[in-house]
Amino acid sequence: MSSEPKTVLSVEGLHAGYGRVAVLRGIDMRVAEGELVTLIGANGAGKSTLLKALVGLVPPSGGTIRFLGNDITRLRPERAVRAGLALVPEGRMLFGPMSVEENLELGGHVRDRADTAESLERVFDLFPVLEERRLQTAATLSGGEQQMLAVARALMARPRLLLLDEPSLGLAPKVIKEIFAALEKLKAEGLTILLVEQDARLALKHADRGYVMRTGSIALAGAAADLLADDDVRLIYLGAWHGEGENT
Amino acid sequence: MGGTELLQFVLAGLKNGSIYALVALGFTLIYAATGVINFAQGEFYMLGGMLSVWAYADLGLPLPLAGLVGVMATAAVGGVFELGAIRQRKDGDPLALIVITVGGSMVLSSMARHLFGPNERPLPLFSGGGSVSVFGAVLEVQTIWILGLTALAVVGLWYLYNRTGLGRAMRACAVNRDAARIVGIDTRLMVTVSFLLAAALGALAGLAVTPLTQTAFDVGPTVGIKGFAAAILGGLGNPIAAVVGGLVLGMLESVSIAFISSTYKDAIALIVLLGVLFVRPQGILGRSRREKV
Ligand SMILES: Nc1ncnc2c1ncn2[C@@H]1O[C@H](COP(=O)(O)OP(=O)(O)O)[C@@H](O)[C@H]1O
Ligand SMILES: [Mg+2]
Numbered sequence: 433m434s435s436e437p438k439t440v441l442s443v444e445g446l447h448a449g450y451g452r453v454a455v456l457r458g459i460d461m462r463v464a465e466g467e468l469v470t471l472i473g474a475n476g477a478g479k480s481t482l483l484k485a486l487v488g489l490v491p492p493s494g495g496t497i498r499f500l501g502n503d504i505t506r507l508r509p510e511r512a513v514r515a516g517l518a519l520v521p522e523g524r525m526l527f528g529p530m531s532v533e534e535n536l537e538l539g540g541h542v543r544d545r546a547d548t549a550e551s552l553e554r555v556f557d558l559f560p561v562l563e564e565r566r567l568q569t570a571a572t573l574s575g576g577e578q579q580m581l582a583v584a585r586a587l588m589a590r591p592r593l594l595l596l597d598e599p600s601l602g603l604a605p606k607v608i609k610e611i612f613a614a615l616e617k618l619k620a621e622g623l624t625i626l627l628v629e630q631d632a633r634l635a636l637k638h639a640d641r642g643y644v645m646r647t648g649s650i651a652l653a654g655a656a657a658d659l660l661a662d663d664d665v666r667l668i669y670l671g672a673w674h675g676e677g678e679n680t
Numbered sequence: 681m682g683g684t685e686l687l688q689f690v691l692a693g694l695k696n697g698s699i700y701a702l703v704a705l706g707f708t709l710i711y712a713a714t715g716v717i718n719f720a721q722g723e724f725y726m727l728g729g730m731l732s733v734w735a736y737a738d739l740g741l742p743l744p745l746a747g748l749v750g751v752m753a754t755a756a757v758g759g760v761f762e763l764g765a766i767r768q769r770k771d772g773d774p775l776a777l778i779v780i781t782v783g784g785s786m787v788l789s790s791m792a793r794h795l796f797g798p799n800e801r802p803l804p805l806f807s808g809g810g811s812v813s814v815f816g817a818v819l820e821v822q823t824i825w826i827l828g829l830t831a832l833a834v835v836g837l838w839y840l841y842n843r844t845g846l847g848r849a850m851r852a853c854a855v856n857r858d859a860a861r862i863v864g865i866d867t868r869l870m871v872t873v874s875f876l877l878a879a880a881l882g883a884l885a886g887l888a889v890t891p892l893t894q895t896a897f898d899v900g901p902t903v904g905i906k907g908f909a910a911a912i913l914g915g916l917g918n919p920i921a922a923v924v925g926g927l928v929l930g931m932l933e934s935v936s937i938a939f940i941s942s943t944y945k946d947a948i949a950l951i952v953l954l955g956v957l958f959v960r961p962q963g964i965l966g967r968s969r970r971e972k973v
Contacts (some may be wrong), residue, residue, distance in 0.1 A: 485863055513864035525859035527852050530826035538852050543843075589864065 437464040439498075440593050440624045441486070446495035448485040457494065457543040457648040463593065468615070468625045470656065472669055473645030479628040480522045483595050483643070485513045487519045500592060514542050518591035522598055532562055535570050535581055539588030547590065547625040555584035558614050565595035576607030582645075583614065594618065597628045632669040636660045644669065655676055665670045684816035689934040691814070695823045697930020701886035703907025704922040705837065706913065711916050712854035713867075713874035716774045719781040720761065721882055722904020723788035727754040728883025729895030730792055733801045743804060751883040757788070758879025762872045785900065791917030800894040804886075826888045833884055834923055837877075841919065850874065861877035869932075882907075902946070903944035909949040912956045 439462055446459040455478045463469045471479050484490040485498060488509040497505045504515055527535050528644065540548035556563040559580040565573060570581055578596065579599055586594060596615075598609045608631075619625060629635035636642050636656045644652035644665060652665065659665050703725055709717040732750025735741045741749060765780050773860070810819045841847040853860040853870045860867050886895065893899075906929060914925030933948045 489858060489861065509858075509861040510866050511862045513862065519862050521859070521862065525862070526858055527855045527859060529855060530851065532850075534848060538848065538860075538863050538865075541849065585863065 437466060439463070440465050440467075440500060441626070442498045443470070443486070444496050444498075446482070446485060446492055446497065448481060448490050448492045450481075450490070454493075455648050456485060456492075459645075459648075459650060461643055461650060461653070463624060463626055465621070465624055468627060468638060470621050470627045470629055470632075470639035471645055472629060472632040472635055472642060473651075474669075475630070476647075477645040478648045479645055480597050483519060483597050483626075483628060486595060487517050489519075489570045501530045510542075512626055513589050516590075516592035517592055518586035518589045520582045520586045520596040520599060522601075524578050526570040526578055526581055526585070529569055531567050531569055531583055532565045532566065532573070537560075537583050539585030542589055547586065551588045551590060555587050558587075558617065559670050564642075576603050576610070579603060579607070579611060579623055580614070583611065588616075591623075593624045593626060595626050595628075598630050599627075600615075600629060600631055602636060608634070632665070633660070685937070687815055687817040689938045690931070691817055691823065692937075693821055693931040693934030694927065695826055695930070696933060697910075697927035698827055698909040699885045699889055699926070700921040700929050700939045701926025702830055702833060702881045702905045703903055704910035704926045705833075705919055706882045707880075707911035708851075708914070708916060708922040709874045709878045709906055709963075711911070713850065714772065714774075714777060715870045716777040716781070717908065718875075718878065719778065720785040720788060721878060721905065721907055722900035722902070723792075724758060724879040724882030724900075725886040725903045726789065726792060726895065726897065726900035727757060727879075728886030729803065729890035729899070729916050730796055730801070730886070730897070731883070732887045732890065733803050733895060734796060736803060737801070743806065746811070747887050750887050751880055754883035754886075755876045755880040758875040759872055761879075762875035766871065767868060785904070787902055793933070796897065797938050798897065800896045802894045803890040820892075822888075822891050828889050829884055829911055833881060834919075836839055837881075837919055846873070853940070905953070906949040909952045909956075913952055918949075 441461075442465040443459055443461045446456055447454065449455040459482060471482065473479055476593070485492050488507045488511070492505055494502060495505070499515055499517060502515065504512060505515075507515060526637055527538060530538070531675055536552060537548060540551055543551065561577055562581060562584055565577060570578065573581060583599065599611050603611070612634070615625060615627070627635055627639065640658040642654065642656045642659045643650050644659065652659065652662070656664070702719060702770075705718060706721045706724060710716070710721070728750050730750075731753045732747050735749040736743055736746035738948060739746070739749075747807070761784055764775060765784055769776050769780060770869050805822050806825045806960075807821055809821070811818050813819070841851060849860065849865045850873065852865060853865070854865050857867055860870075907926070910925040910929045911922050913928060914921030914923070916922075929952060932952070933945050936944055936948050
C-alpha cells in the first residue's frame with residue numbers, strides 16, 4: 433500500500449463512566465478518512481457511552497481522543513461539534529415541540545446562515561420527506577422520519593465524522609433500507625462514519641471495518657468481511673443458529 | 681356593586697397582575713434553562729426599585745436614566761449571581777441549586793439593607809400624578825406605565841424567543857439540554873442569559889411599581905411568592921402561560937377584595953399555590969432531566 437489514508441479519529445486507552453461507575457476500560461480504536469466503521473456488541477457493552485465520550489457528553493477519566501490531529505479529549509460537546517464531530521444520539525433526542533425546519537436550523541447552529549441554507553437543500557435532497565414535513569413539529573413525525581431528521585440535523589453541522597447510535601432501532605425494514613441507502617450515499621460523497629448498531633449483520637454488510645465491544649473494551653477488530661465470517665462473531669452477535677441470510 | 685366599581689377592581693387586578701406576570705416570567709425563564717425555581721426572583725424585583733431609587737436620589741440621575749440604570753444593574757446582579765453561585769455547582773443538582781437561590785435571596789436582601797438602610801424609599805411618578813377616566817373608573821397614569829411596560833416586555837420577549845437565533849437556542853435548551861449541547865449550543869451561556877433576563881424583568885416590575893408603593897429591602901419575598909404562584913398557575917411551561925397566570929392571579933386578588941375582604945388578598949396566592957400543589961404534588965420544584973420526543 434502506497435498512500436496510507438489519513439487518520440480522522442484515534443482513541444487510545446480511553447476510560448470513562450458515570451460517577452464512580454466505570455464503563456469504558458481502555459478503548460483503542462482508529463477511523464480513517466472516508467471509512468465506514470461499525471461498532472457492535474451486546475446491550476450494555478458501552479457503545480453509547482463511547483460515542484458520548486467522543487463528543488464530550490461523558491467526560492473521559494483517562495486516555496486520549498485525537499481528532500484530525502488535535503487532542504480533543506477534554507472538549508465540551510459544544511466545542512466538539514465545532515471541531516467536526518456530529519452525533520446522531522441513541523433515541524434521536526430531537527427537539528420535539530419544534531418544527532422540522534427549526535430542528536435543522538438548530539443542527540446548523542455552529543454554521544453561518546449561508547452554510548445553513550445550502551445544507552438545508554442537501555439534507556432535503558437526501559431525505560425529501562423532510563421537506564414535505566418542514567413545518568410539522570418533530571414529535572408528530574413517524575419513527576422513520578424522526579430518525580431521518582436526527583441524521584439530517586447532525587449533517588447540518590457539516591461534520592467531518594458522523595457518529596450514529598443505533599439508527600435502525602425500532603424501525604420497519606423498508607425504512608431501515610432507506611436510512612442505510614442514505615448512509616451509503618454519504619459515504620460515497622466521502623463522509624467518514626462511525627456506526628453503532630444492534631443489528632450486527634446489517635452493520636457489517638455496510639461497513640469497511642468493525643470493532644466488537646465487550647464490557648467496556650474492544651474484544652475483536654477487523655475487516656467487516658472477516659468479522660462476518662468469524663465463528664465467534666457469527667455465533668454471538670449474528671444469531672447464526674437462526675440460519676443465514678434471513679436478515680437484511 | 682355597580683359596573684364602574686367593578687371596572688375599578690378589574691383595572692387594579694390588571695395592574696397587580698402585570699407585576700406578577702413580569703416576576704412569573706422570570707421564574708419561567710430560569711426554570712426552562714435550569715429546571716429549578718429561583719427563589720431569589722423576588723429580590724430582583726426589590727433591587728429594580730431600590731437601585732433605581734439609588735441612581736435617582738443618591739446619584740442624582742434624571743428619572744428615565746435612573747430607571748435604566750436600576751434595571752441594567754439588577755440584570756448584572758442576576759448575571760453575577762449565576763456565574764458566581766449557580767454555575768459553581770457543576771452537576772446542576774436541582775435541590776442544591778434551589779438551596780443556592782434561597783441563600784442568594786437572603787444575601788441580596790441583607791446587602792440591600794446594609795447599603796440602602798432599613799427604611800422605605802420613594803421614587804417620583806413617571807409622568808406626574810394624573811389619571812384618566814375609563815367609563816367612569818379611574819386609571820392612574822402610573823398604572824398605564826405599568827401596563828405599557830409589561831406589554832412591551834412581553835412583546836420583546838416573544839420576539840426574542842420566536843424570531844431570533846438566541847431565543848431558538850434557549851428554547852432548544854429547555855426542551856432537551858443534551859440535544860442542545862450536541863448541536864453546539866453553549867447551555868451554560870443560555871443559563872446566564874436566562875438569569876440576566878429574569879433579573880431585568882423582575883427589576884422592571886419593581887421600578888414601575890415603586891412610585892406607587894415605595895420600596896424597601898424586604899419587599900422581595902411577598903412579590904416572589906406571588907410571581908411563583910402565578911408561574912405555577914400557568915404551569916411553569918411557557919412564557920405566555922406565565923403572563924396569563926400573573927393576570928389571573930391579579931384578578932383573583934381583586935375579586936377577593938371586591939366580594940370578600942381585603943384582609944384575604946395576600947392569602948389568594950398561597951391558596952393558588954396550595955391548590956396547584958394539591959393537584960400536582962410532584963414536579964413543581966424540579967423536573968426530570970430526561971425528556972424524550
Ligand atoms: N446515564 C447513565 N448513568 C449510569 N450508568 C449508565 C448510564 N448510561 C449507561 N449506563 C451504564 O453503562 C453501561 C453501558 O451502557 P451503554 O453505553 O448504554 O451500552 P450500550 O450502548 O452498548 O448498550 C451499562 O451498564 C449501563 O447500565
Ligand atoms: Mg446504546
